[in-house]
Amino acid sequence: MDPAYSIPFNQSSLQGRELEHIFRTMTIGQIAGDQTYSKRCHALLEQVLGVPKAMVTTSCTHALEMSALLLDIQPGDEVIVPAFTFVSTANAFALRGAKIIFADIRPDTLNLDERQLEGLITPRTKAVVPVHYAGVGCEMDVIGEIAARHGLAVVEDNAHGLFGKFRGRWLGTFGCLASQSFHETKNITCGEGGALLVNDPRLIERAEIIREKGTDRSRFYRGQVDKYSWVEIGSSYVMSDVLAAFLYAQLEVWPTIQAHRQRIWKYYDEHLRGWAQEHGIGCPVVPAHCEQSYHMYYLILPSLEKRQAFISFLKARGILSVFHYVPLHLSPMGRRMGGRKEGCPVSEEKSERLVRLPFFNQLSEGDQIKVIQAIQEFHV
Ligand SMILES: Cc1ncc(COP(=O)(O)O)c(C=O)c1O
Numbered sequence: 001m002d003p004a005y006s007i008p009f010n011q012s013s014l015q016g017r018e019l020e021h022i023f024r025t026m027t028i029g030q031i032a033g034d035q036t037y038s039k040r041c042h043a044l045l046e047q048v049l050g051v052p053k054a055m056v057t058t059s060c061t062h063a064l065e066m067s068a069l070l071l072d073i074q075p076g077d078e079v080i081v082p083a084f085t086f087v088s089t090a091n092a093f094a095l096r097g098a099k100i101i102f103a104d105i106r107p108d109t110l111n112l113d114e115r116q117l118e119g120l121i122t123p124r125t126k127a128v129v130p131v132h133y134a135g136v137g138c139e140m141d142v143i144g145e146i147a148a149r150h151g152l153a154v155v156e157d158n159a160h161g162l163f164g165k166f167r168g169r170w171l172g173t174f175g176c177l178a179s180q181s182f183h184e185t186k187n188i189t190c191g192e193g194g195a196l197l198v199n200d201p202r203l204i205e206r207a208e209i210i211r212e213k214g215t216d217r218s219r220f221y222r223g224q225v226d227k228y229s230w231v232e233i234g235s236s237y238v239m240s241d242v243l244a245a246f247l248y249a250q251l252e253v254w255p256t257i258q259a260h261r262q263r264i265w266k267y268y269d270e271h272l273r274g275w276a277q278e279h280g281i282g283c284p285v286v287p288a289h290c291e292q293s294y295h296m297y298y299l300i301l302p303s304l305e306k307r308q309a310f311i312s313f314l315k316a317r318g319i320l321s322v323f324h325y326v327p328l329h330l331s332p333m334g335r336r337m338g339g340r341k342e343g344c345p346v347s348e349e350k351s352e353r354l355v356r357l358p359f360f361n362q363l364s365e366g367d368q369i370k371v372i373q374a375i376q377e378f379h380v
Pocket of ligand 1: 193
């Protein structure tokens, strides 16, 4: 933890039986991947979300890379991603030679603006990658309908949205593929890790091969082939069971973690929304048909200058607040792909004004009160 801050932005913590599970997997000698704890994580995700196949991976970035391989993305293919997202949403497809087409976001939920989607589709478009920002669902019925009409694959980047729902259906179950993140900043974590949810059963067998260095080792372990060999291109995306043991300890108490984060989110909201409205500051928008995952709480300050002053003001009081996502179309790589200023005006504007407040599982009510009091002393 940075000693400059008495209230960090994020802090990892044990949520249950992490040490017991790690001790057990090391004692029984299961430290490579796809052993007891990985299988438990797979089963839990499959059972709760009702997905045909879940596979833990080394990261969400790698689950996205697997998606690009599974969809056989080739140089010259186009993939539509929101401009306001983490680099991996785009990079995973750019690695396969795809041209990234940046979509702007909705001003309310900050999710890919489905009303602009159709205008970005060309005969070369292969996939669209909606990101459920802050764990609030994108308009998946519209996105799904447009994608189906144009024969596009939908890959959900659900890094923020595990256990969130859109119209009563779990996020991560809409696309043919979805990626999860268990990075330390996420609701449920093992430090570094992710998962691929495979919703189209036709992709399961190849997903296993790609995840296992392009080999059919999974079939070999199941006794379906008598030796395994190189079947297609792939890489090393299997999570160690030491991390899976940690992850399982968090997953097995997921309802407790989610309920706790809901309390933290609501506490911020109850104490800040009125003040924010009075001062022309925006708060998260969660449409009635979305059950969010309580991943983060953010404010939208009136300008970049005010946002920077706000971050400094909290810093002087020992509180770390952070901005999020420099729009990808304005990054050096994004510009090489045709991104230009004012290309995605809502992403550009929100990116300059957004600030995320401290939010982690062990954040105490006392610390939340300190954050709220400090914010209310800020002269907007
Ligand atoms: C939207 C989004 N996608 C992907 C990632 C990458 O996740 P990971 O660190 O597990 O690779 C992140 C990371 O925070 C993210 O915010």
